[in-house]
């Protein structure tokens with residue numbers, strides 16, 4: 271591992287963050303997102319399980335607290351830096367190869383629509399090793415399979431420390447399912463993401479060696 | 485903690501192979517059966533094909549391709565999996581509330597009202613609309629056309645049978661949608677199933693119609709196409725919106741799913757949005 275430890279300070283290795291959160295999610299998102307600057311260099315796609323009849327309240331509420339833009343994902347819009355896209359109630363959120371967003375009303379996965387696994391799987395396909403997967407608080411195990419796929423394609427896995435989560439099941443299940451690169455207390459997640467996606471910061475967490483350089 | 489570099493490269497090439505296999509599979513379906521999925525959302529198609537592969541016990545997508553070229557039943561099953569047939573009665577009650585309040589007055593100006601439900605799946609949407617318009621006193625003037633490109637769901641739509649376990653939810657939806665009667669007036673429960681009122685069916689015709697290749701089939705006062713366009717790529721969406729535009733009378737109504745819009749369509753300016761909160765548009769005069 272040591273021989274790969276050449277940091278590439280010029281370019282940020284990461285292109286996107288996929289985030290999954292369920293029970294207790296409002297508090298977690300309120301803790302993380304307001305700490306990110308408007309210039310946050312990558313888009314965040316997020317699934318928050320919520321009431322199927324819920325409106326766009328959550329997005330509006332978070333948007334009012336944050337410097338980054340928070341909105342409900344619209345189909346065919348392009349995922350852009352500095353923006354958090356929340357999956358709409360009752361639709362799965364997916365990403366296309368050209369980074370536009372797609373919605374689907376396919377059957378529920380893990381009793382959930384939107385499902386974190388569906389989002390993570392499609393993000394893993396598109397972004398590969400340039401993806402960061404983040405699992406936060408939740409009372410079910412949605413997202414574990416998706417996190418496994420993110421690891422399979424060489425992405426980075428981050429999980430909220432179950433001890434700091436309102437509901438520990440979801441982070442615990444992700445930890446059991448695959449190797450997790452970083453298990454962090456809730457209050458440290460924003461700072462960590464900032465460091466890791468910031469082009470100027472040293473990329474300490476993983477190597478940048480790609481197929482081409484071999 | 486890193487995935488070893490060589491493993492990562494194997495993963496990359498596996499995904500490249502999968503992409504090629506999917507493209508070839510779609511080409512094979514088109515050449516053999518005329519169903520064209522080549523302009524659907526790639527992420528969606530990839531997910532469905534993976535799922536189908538998992539359930540089918542086949543080795544890989546190329547094996548699926550070979551099988552479907554020679555086995556029509558196998559193709560039918562894949563088609564079923566590629567077309568998401570999920571639907572419900574009075575899905576999104578707020579949509580139907582707006583229809584009652586803002587669209588019924590527009591429809592009432594026509595002596596004869598033709599309504600096309602494109603991508604109707606098992607037909608719950610038509611039955612819902614029929615109930616609503618009956619309560620609003622327009623029933624005698626109605627003719628519904630339900631189309632889908634999947635014959636299996638059209639057969640079910642004709643039967644008008646819903647699972648009894650869905651009734652509680654549908655009743656709630658019906659009430660929230662501004663229903664003025666009792667939902668139980670419209671079905672007869674038989675064990676696990678409920679049969680929707682035969683009277684409603686009299687106003688409905690069901691036919692196979694593929695939005696990708698088929699043409700206009702008449703002038704409509706309203707077109708309802710919900711949760712179908714989300715599965716299409718941009719160009720295909722545009723083609724279908726044009727088809728709808730050409731099929732509508734002046735002042736005709738176009739209803740899309742709650743997360744669909746005309747935002748990216750080149751015909752955006754040829755419609756006006758009737759109500760801000762729902763994706764209900766009127767073709768300009």
Ligand SMILES: C[S@@+](CC[C@H](N)C(=O)[O-])C[C@H]1O[C@@H](n2cnc3c(N)ncnc32)[C@H](O)[C@@H]1O
Pocket residue numbers: 375567568569570571572575602603604605606609631632633634637693694695696709710711712741
């Ligand atoms: C998710 S269902 C929507 C059902 C209903 N409109 C609703 O919103 O509840 C999508 C339907 O579109 C149909 N469909 C997909 N592609 C089509 C095409 N090219 N032409 C006609 N129907 C199509 C599928 O077979 C499926 O029944």
